[in-house]
Amino acid sequence: MRIPPSSRRALTGALFLLVAPSGAAAGQAPPDPDDEERVRIVHLLQRATYGARPEDVAAVRAIGAEAWIERQLRPETIDDSALAARLAPFRAVNLPLDELYEAYPDGRRMRATAGEMDSVARRRFEREMRAAGLQSPRRIGAELAGARLQRALHSERQLEAVMTEFWFNRFNVYWGKGMDRWLVPDYEREAIRPHVFGRFEDLLFATARHPAMLFYLDNWRSIAPDSLRPARPRLAREVPEGAGFNENYARELLELHTLGVDGGYTEADVVAAARALTGWSIALRGEVPEFRFRPVLHDVGEKRFLGRTLPAGRGIEDGEEVLAILARHPSTARHLARDLAEAFVSDDPPPALVARLERVFLETGGDLRAVTRALFTAPEFHEPGVREAKVKSPFELVASALRLTGAEAAPFNGTAAYLRSAGEIPYGARDPIGYPETGESWIDGGAMLQRMNLALALAAGETRGVAIDAEGLAASVGGDPVRALADRLLPGGGAERVARVVAGDIAEGLPAGVSPSERALGLILGSPEFQRW
Amino acid sequence: MKTAPRPDRRLFLKRGALALLALGVPPRFLARALAVETGAAERRKTLVCVFQRGAVDGLNMIIPFGEPAYYAARRSIALAAPSARDGGSAIDLDGFFGLHPELAPLVPLWREGELAVVHACGSPHPTRSHFEAQDYMETATPGAARRDGWLNRVLAARAAHAADHATGQARLADGGALRGVAISPDLPLSLRGPSPALAISDLASFGLAAEGEGGLVSLERSLAGLYRAAGTDALGAAGAETFAAVERLARIDPARYRPRPGAAYEGTFGHALRQVAQLVKADVGLEVAFVEIDGWDTHLAQGGANGRMALQLRTLARGLRAFHDDLGDRMEDVVVLTMSEFGRTVAENGSGGTDHGHGNCMLAFGGRVDGGRVLGAWPGLAPESLDGGRDLAVTTDFRDVFAEITAVHLGARRLDEVFPGYPPDPARWPGVVAGAG
Numbered sequence: 001m002r003i004p005p006s007s008r009r010a011l012t013g014a015l016f017l018l019v020a021p022s023g024a025a026a027g028q029a030p031p032d033p034d035d036e037e038r039v040r041i042v043h044l045l046q047r048a049t050y051g052a053r054p055e056d057v058a059a060v061r062a063i064g065a066e067a068w069i070e071r072q073l074r075p076e077t078i079d080d081s082a083l084a085a086r087l088a089p090f091r092a093v094n095l096p097l098d099e100l101y102e103a104y105p106d107g108r109r110m111r112a113t114a115g116e117m118d119s120v121a122r123r124r125f126e127r128e129m130r131a132a133g134l135q136s137p138r139r140i141g142a143e144l145a146g147a148r149l150q151r152a153l154h155s156e157r158q159l160e161a162v163m164t165e166f167w168f169n170r171f172n173v174y175w176g177k178g179m180d181r182w183l184v185p186d187y188e189r190e191a192i193r194p195h196v197f198g199r200f201e202d203l204l205f206a207t208a209r210h211p212a213m214l215f216y217l218d219n220w221r222s223i224a225p226d227s228l229r230p231a232r233p234r235l236a237r238e239v240p241e242g243a244g245f246n247e248n249y250a251r252e253l254l255e256l257h258t259l260g261v262d263g264g265y266t267e268a269d270v271v272a273a274a275r276a277l278t279g280w281s282i283a284l285r286g287e288v289p290e291f292r293f294r295p296v297l298h299d300v301g302e303k304r305f306l307g308r309t310l311p312a313g314r315g316i317e318d319g320e321e322v323l324a325i326l327a328r329h330p331s332t333a334r335h336l337a338r339d340l341a342e343a344f345v346s347d348d349p350p351p352a353l354v355a356r357l358e359r360v361f362l363e364t365g366g367d368l369r370a371v372t373r374a375l376f377t378a379p380e381f382h383e384p385g386v387r388e389a390k391v392k393s394p395f396e397l398v399a400s401a402l403r404l405t406g407a408e409a410a411p412f413n414g415t416a417a418y419l420r421s422a423g424e425i426p427y428g429a430r431d432p433i434g435y436p437e438t439g440e441s442w443i444d445g446g447a448m449l450q451r452m453n454l455a456l457a458l459a460a461g462e463t464r465g466v467a468i469d470a471e472g473l474a475a476s477v478g479g480d481p482v483r484a485l486a487d488r489l490l491p492g493g494g495a496e497r498v499a500r501v502v503a504g505d506i507a508e509g510l511p512a513g514v515s516p517s518e519r520a521l522g523l524i525l526g527s528p529e530f531q532r533w
Numbered sequence: 534m535k536t537a538p539r540p541d542r543r544l545f546l547k548r549g550a551l552a553l554l555a556l557g558v559p560p561r562f563l564a565r566a567l568a569v570e571t572g573a574a575e576r577r578k579t580l581v582c583v584f585q586r587g588a589v590d591g592l593n594m595i596i597p598f599g600e601p602a603y604y605a606a607r608r609s610i611a612l613a614a615p616s617a618r619d620g621g622s623a624i625d626l627d628g629f630f631g632l633h634p635e636l637a638p639l640v641p642l643w644r645e646g647e648l649a650v651v652h653a654c655g656s657p658h659p660t661r662s663h664f665e666a667q668d669y670m671e672t673a674t675p676g677a678a679r680r681d682g683w684l685n686r687v688l689a690a691r692a693a694h695a696a697d698h699a700t701g702q703a704r705l706a707d708g709g710a711l712r713g714v715a716i717s718p719d720l721p722l723s724l725r726g727p728s729p730a731l732a733i734s735d736l737a738s739f740g741l742a743a744e745g746e747g748g749l750v751s752l753e754r755s756l757a758g759l760y761r762a763a764g765t766d767a768l769g770a771a772g773a774e775t776f777a778a779v780e781r782l783a784r785i786d787p788a789r790y791r792p793r794p795g796a797a798y799e800g801t802f803g804h805a806l807r808q809v810a811q812l813v814k815a816d817v818g819l820e821v822a823f824v825e826i827d828g829w830d831t832h833l834a835q836g837g838a839n840g841r842m843a844l845q846l847r848t849l850a851r852g853l854r855a856f857h858d859d860l861g862d863r864m865e866d867v868v869v870l871t872m873s874e875f876g877r878t879v880a881e882n883g884s885g886g887t888d889h890g891h892g893n894c895m896l897a898f899g900g901r902v903d904g905g906r907v908l909g910a911w912p913g914l915a916p917e918s919l920d921g922g923r924d925l926a927v928t929t930d931f932r933d934v935f936a937e938i939t940a941v942h943l944g945a946r947r948l949d950e951v952f953p954g955y956p957p958d959p960a961r962w963p964g965v966v967a968g969a970g
Contacts, residue, residue, distance in 0.1 A: 391768060421718055430664065431678060441680070443771040446720055446732040449779070452756060453742045498759065505755040519752075526756055528763035528772060 030479075030487050030495070041065060042491045043387050046533040047344050048072065048376055049158035050396065051403035052491045069376050072159035073197055073369050083155045089411040090143040090150075092135075093185050100182055101287040104135045137181045144175065144185060145419070145426040146411050152399040153409060163196040163372065164188065165395075166343055168427075171207040171257060172434035173216045175427035179289055180212050184427055187212035200336070200366035201327035204257065208323055211282045211289040214249070217432065220282040222246035222274065224299035238296045240281070250274035252432040253326065260338075263331030269306055275299040276310060276318035333361040340375055343437040346386050353380040388492050388532045391439025394422035397451060400533070401458060401525050404489050405468045413465030418454045422447060443531075455526030459518045470517035482506065482520045489521075494529035578866050578900070578943050579813055581806075581822045581856075582684065582723065584671075585849070585873040587830035588663065590887050591894035592879065592925060593842060594636065595650050595907065599629035602914035606880040610837045610887075621838030626650075630907045634838055635846040638854035639896075646905040647857075647864075648898040651934055651963050653909050655875055655927040661889040663830070666874035671722035673932050673952055683951060684821045685726030687939055688713050690947040691820060692728065710778035714812060715823040716805040723823055729774045730821075736787035736808050740779045753779070785815040796859035802826045802848050806856040813860060813867055820943065826852075829873065835886040857898065868900040868942045868966070872931065878923055879914055892925035895934055900942045901967040908963040929963050930955075937962035 031038060041060045045052035048069070060068045071077065087093060092100060107129070126136060148165070155161050168188055175184045191210045195203035207213050214220040221240040250273035255261050279298030282289045293316045302312040306325060310318050326332055337357035341349030357374055364370040380386065392400060398415045401407070409415070419425050422442075429435050436442065457463045459470065474481035477488060482503050486495035502523045506516045524530060597603050598614040612633060615625035623631025624640060630652070632640065642648035658675035660666050669675040673683035692709065713730030715721050724730040733739045741752055753776065760772025790811045792798060798807040802824070809822045828845050835842045849871075857864060876893030892912070898904060910928040912918045920926045936957040939945045948957040 423719065433678075440727070440767055443767055446775075448760075448771045448775040449740070452775075456742055456752075497762070501755055501759055501762075505751055508751055523752075523755055523759070527759045528768045529759075531768055 030483055031491070037061070039387070039492075040382055043382065044069075044376060046492055047381075047390075048162060050152040050162070050399040053404060053406075054488065054491075057491070066377065069159075069373060072157070073373060075157035075160040075197070078156045080156050083151060083157075086150045086154050087147055090147040092140040092143040093147045093189070095185070097182065097186055097288045097290075098286065100140070100185070103133070104137045104140055104182065105129070107136050140181055140185065141175050141425075141427065142412060142416070144188075145416060145428075146413075148395075148426045149399060149402075149409065149415065150411070152395075153403050153407075159372075160193070160196060163368075164193045166340075167196050167203065168192050169429070169434035169437075170339065171203075171213065172429050172432055173212045173427075174430045176430075177216055179215050183210070183212035183215065183289065186210075195368070197369040197372060198367075200332075200361070200368055201324065203368070204323055204327050205320075207257070208253070208277075208280065208319070209291045211291055214280060214282055214291070215289070217249035217252055218246045219249035219277055219280055221297075222249070222278050223297045224275065224278050224301075238294055243297065245274070245278070247271060247274040250277055253277075256432055258326040258335065259329060259331040260335030263329070263335060265306060265331075268304070272303040272305040272310070273322050275301070275303050276305065276322045279316065280319050327366060330358070330362060333358045333366075336371075337361060339437070340371065344375055345378070345381055346389060347438040347440070350380045350383075353378050388494070388529075390533060391442055391531055392533060393435065393437075393442055394419055394424040394451075395426060396533075397454070397531065401455070401489075401530075402466065402468075405458075405470070405473060405521070407458075408467045410465030414457075414463040415454075415466060418450065418463075422450055451531060452526040455524075455530070456522040458525060459522035460514075461518075468521065470521045471515070474517055474520075481517060485517070485520050486524055489524050490527075490529050492533055494527075498524055498527050498529055576816045576866065577818060577820055579819050579822060579868075580684075580687075580938060580943055581809055581824065581867060581869045581899075583849075583853070583869060583871045584667075584721070584723075584823065584825040585829050585871060586663075586667065586825050586827045587873075588666075588875050588877060588889055589829035589845075589873040589893065590831060590835065590842060590877040591652065591873070591892070592876065593835070593837070594633055594846065594896075595626070595652055595894045596623040596631040596633065597629065597652075597911070597914065598623050598631045600914045602879070602916075606914070608881070609885055610835050610881050612837055627907060633843070633846050635843045636850045638850040639898075642854075642857060642898050643905055647902060648896060649902050649904040649965050650894055650896055650907045651909045651929055651965060652894045652907050653892040653912050653925055653927060654895050654929040654931055654934060654963075655892050657927065657930055659891075659921075661875065663874060663889075668722055670872060670874050670931060673935060674954060677954070681726030682721065682723035683935060684713060684723040684823065685728050685730055686951045687821055687943065687945055688728035688730065689726070690945050690951050691943065693950075694946050709818060710774045711781055711812065711817040712820045713823075714809070714819060714821075716808045717823070717825060721823055721825065724821070731778055733782075733808070735804075736782055736785075736811060739782055781817050785811065785817065787811060792855070792859040793861055796855045797851070798855045798859075799851055800848060802852045803855055806852045807859070810856055810859045813863060831877070832882065832886040832888060833884045835881070853896075853898075860899075864899045866900070868902060868938055869896075869898055870934070870938060871896040876925055879919060879925060880923065890924035891920045892927045895931070897934075897938070897965050900938075902942075902965055903967040908965060930961070933957075933961045934963060934965060937965050941966040941968055 038057065041057050042052045044065055045056050045060065049056065092104060095103060107126070129136070151161050171192065173180055173184055173187055175181060187210050191206035192203070195206055211220070221243040222245055223239065223243040225245040247270055251270050254263070254265050254270060254273060259265055279294050281292055281294045281297060283292035295315055298315055298318070300313055303310040303318065305322055306329070308325065310321055334354070337354045338349060340357060341354050345353060356378065357371055360374045361371050375381070398419065402409050402415070416425070424435055458466060458468060461467065470485065473488060474484045477484035483495070483499045486499040486502065490498060502520045505523065506519055510516060510519055592603065593610065593612060596612045598612070604611050612631065613619050613622035615631055616622045621634055624634060624637060625631050626643060630650070632643070639648055656666060656669055656675045658666070658669055660669070668678065671682050672679040709729055711731065713724050713728065715724050715730070715732045716734065717732050718734050720730060720732040741749060741756070757772070757776045760769055760776065763769035763772065790807070792807060792810065798804060805824045809824060812819045812822065826849060829842070831842050834840060837843070853869060856869065860867060872895050873893050875889060875891055877887035877890040879890070882888055912926040912928050914925070916922060918926060932952050932955050936948055936952055939951060940948055940957065945951065
């Protein structure tokens with residue numbers, strides 16, 4: 001939001017630094033760097049939420065970190081009605097599947113019946129659709145991404161939001177592939193989020209049965225290798241077009257979702273798992289895809305998987321047994337422990353922490369609430385080398401910038417363009433491996449400039465649909481405005497250093513039309529300190 | 534990247550490197566800048582990759598007019614055999630192959646022996662998925678997903694070699710900020726990886742987007758100072774590389790670039806190649822450049838001598854020719870290589886187009902490319918020679934073309950690191966560059 005020139009001129013130059021704006025609240029002293037409790041709370045919030053605002057720090061301090069963590073581990077006990085209101089523009093996120101298909105019809109199918117259209121006719125067609133309250137499925141992706149941002153900014157169930165992002169990424173489904181454009185909202189809402197503090201086995205089964213995953217990794221049309229072409233014509237209809245034996249899902253299931261590439265399995269195990277999972281497919285109820293086990297696709301032969309024999313002549317039990325074995329396997333525990341530690345503690349996690357998380361996983365039968373608790377209360381979590389050592393991903397950068405500045409973000413705003421060019425559109429990871437969790441992946445060529453230019457655009461009010469009131473922000477804290485902004489945006493450290501550079505920059509004089517608070521905001525958001533937490 | 538008017542940048546440049554001192558920039562930054570200014574020439578061998586995204590129809594680019602099967606399979610979109618009376622016929626190259634008439638700007642390059650073609654070239658992997666096949670070509674690991682691109686590994690191999698041998702030319706005075714550049718908004722997979730590589734849409738606006746007289750200089754200084762103070766960790770290093778690149782580019786004053794007379798760049802593709810030409814001539818140490826051109830996925834109404842594909846080829850040819858003419862003698866340091874994720878079906882489909890195929894052609898010119906020849910073993914278009922009974926077969930793995938140029942033109946060693954799982958073997962190289970094998 002642009003501040004009118006007259007107010008800007010009133011704030012320029014040295015005056016800004018010497019005089020506290022009128023009407024400011026009684027100045028707050030900068031945070032005491034020796035306040036160890038505050039340091040620990042900020043660090044916890046920076047890893048368990050999308051940004052440590054002063055009110056968040058106060059809330060944790062009021063009940064103590066452990067109680068706060070416990071509360072966050074039970075999101076159903078936290079009132080999130082404010083968020084619900086903000087999610088209203090994103091209808092696709094909460095609609096049941098049949099209504100989703102009605103409201104966001106597949107334009108291509110409709111156009112195929114209407115014949116080839118040129119761009120003029122297509123625009124008219126889309127206008128007519130919208131006038132009828134219908135939207136293109138493209139919009140579902142935009143709504144998903146917009147909803148994720150609003151949730152990051154405004155949800156009180158911050159840890160649930162953070163962990164939903166983590167587990168979705170682990171069980172990644174690329175939104176843009178075919179029917180996944182309609183299935184991903186349901187997938188996140190029904191297969192991921194309800195299980196993030198539940199049992200890992202339930203999460204694993206939920207993803208394995210969801211049509212979004214079965215379609216994304218092609219398992220829905222995987223058919224037994226010595227495929228029996230069904231003798232009776234009636235059953236031929238049950239075989240999807242293009243069916244063939246497909247190892248895609250089984251491979252990612254073992255490599256990414258559970259055991260890990262060093263988890264001690266062989267190619268033969270991948271094939272066995274793939275054979276066991278033939279038949280885990282999709283059927284349409286009307287337009288709506290849902291899970292259906294199709295016996296005609298299933299390989300009924302005997303299989304040997306991780307040293308265990310799966311007897312011949314079974315059906316869906318083969319796949320269920322494979323999933324159960326994987327869910328309880330020590331390599332799965334180790335793989336998950338390592339990935340959690342890497343995502344939330346350190347790009348190179350301490351072995352002792354990984355070992356402890358692995359033990360908790362195995363001892364509790366894969367209780368993710370217990371594992372998450374162990375993660376955020378671990379002694380290694382607060383070791384000095386861990387703080388401020390993780391680089392924010394592009395999404396985390398956007399979320400933390402908007403959350404910490406108290407920005408007003410329109411449902412569809414210009415941060416999406418930044419995320420696209422930075423390569424982290426939510427739900428847009430094409431590969432099953434999802435988006436990286438380590439910093440080195442996010443700071444390659446050109447990325448730094450993109451981050452700095454995002455910071456400058458946000459500060460100048462030039463990011464479409466995002467309004468930041470920097471002056472108001474500084475004034476609400478009181479005292480030296482530059483220091484106030486730095487403290488607010490860099491609660492984890494570096495505020496004093498950055499404030500000094502910024503003050504020096506402002507003191508040299510600003511170009512016409514640039515207010516000190518805009519400059520300060522741009523420099524702080526673009527600083528290396530802000531890229532870290 | 535935002536484009537903003539920046540009069541202060543020209544002011545900064547006029548005062549040159551000494552301006553840095555006046556602004557109180559600490560010595561380390563200055564030393565780096567001065568080393569760039571006065572250090573050993575950063576004139577290097579460069580490879581420019583031109584990716585035709587969407588699977589170009591190689592059979593209508595380099596036409597096998599000597600094959601009756603070509604005409605039998607393409608009743609409406611085939612290019613006629615060379616004929617003086619038909620301006621839309623193929624341009625004769627060697628009595629068997631012809632050039633699409635819209636590629637006419639490349640004819641002098643062919644006649645001078647500068648332009649080579651490798652036909653029936655491509656990937657051993659059968660995927661017909663655009664994004665999968667593009668990824669496999671960009672990582673040069675068909676069938677295996679990777680996060681790093683082959684061009685990034687080329688940079689790493691050259692840097693490692695230089696470090697081992699501490700050659701003057703390869704000393705990376707500025708940290709190598711501009712060794713690998715893609716002219717595009719996002720860094721393509723080919724260039725992703727640990728070695729620094731940059732995606733730049735427009736040289737003139739690569740930098741901080743800020744308004745106001747003098748605002749940019751102090752902004753850069755303050756941000757650069759913050760990143761310098763961040764030390765030698767990855768963030769600090771990334772920031773330093775960025776500012777080094779920004780400064781390097783500012784020094785060459787991109788907005789004022791004038792191509793050699795006669796070199797006519799048009800449109801987006803032309804603009805991209807013009808940026809590359811500028812970087813080459815400015816001796817910023819560019820080693821690999823990447824440019825892409827879309828619009829080749831001609832399932833419908835492809836056209837023959839005229840139509841959609843013909844217009845795309847016109848854009849391609851004009852851009853490549855302008856680049857060639859602009860560089861002039863400098864072309865001896867630069868090889869341009871075109872590539873596409875796979876070719877298209879031999880037969881036209883029911884909509885006047887072609888569908889996803891397999892074998893394709895690559896064009897190469899510059900450096901010591903041994904041109905005026907169509908290289909590779911031509912498998913023919915007889916049904917029994919086709920891949921899957923319908924597509925041009927692949928007789929040259931694209932990695933062999935990549936490897937040959939990387940080894941012979943760029944002089945890179947450690948090729949097995951660049952092409953993991955595919956140890957380079959000169960016996961397989963098609964002979965694109967003189968002095969190979």
